[in-house]
Amino acid sequence: MKQKNDISTINLTTKKGNTLSLFFNAHTNTLVVDLVHANEKGGSEIVRMVLDEDKLLAHCEPAIDIPAPKRKTPVEWCASTGVQVLDPDGWRHQSPSWETPITWDMFLSRFNESTVRIVDKEKYLLHKHLFR
Numbered sequence: 001m002k003q004k005n006d007i008s009t010i011n012l013t014t015k016k017g018n019t020l021s022l023f024f025n026a027h028t029n030t031l032v033v034d035l036v037h038a039n040e041k042g043g044s045e046i047v048r049m050v051l052d053e054d055k056l057l058a059h060c061e062p063a064i065d066i067p068a069p070k071r072k073t074p075v076e077w078c079a080s081t082g083v084q085v086l087d088p089d090g091w092r093h094q095s096p097s098w099e100t101p102i103t104w105d106m107f108l109s110r111f112n113e114s115t116v117r118i119v120d121k122e123k124y125l126l127h128k129h130l131f132r
């Protein structure tokens with residue numbers, strides 16, 4: 001992908017030798033699509049579409065509803081996963097605080113930097129396997 005004057009550009013060639021060019025301007029949130037087709041006489045025919053993401057999606061319903069990642073406080077994660085944080089080093093200089101609900105990935109990264117004890121190994125391994 002090339003970027004010039006805040007416009008990102010991608011050029012692709014199809015199997016039939018046509019050219020597909022995409023131009024995206026992040027400031028105006030505009031996507032321009034050019035399809036250049038070489039006609040039988042050696043000239044080029046251009047089909048250009050200017051797409052506005054908001055207008056394109058205004059009538060759409062989400063195809064699937066993706067739930068937000070589950071958040072729990074570290075105490076709740078510990079209880080549900082069979083672990084105990086003895087010294088919360090992973091929370092010492094990082095936000096969010098120990099009382100703030102966080103995702104499993106956030107908990108695991110801070111957990112790995114802390115002094116911990118696995119209280120229920122089967123419960124911990126099952127939970128770790130389910131959420132990797």
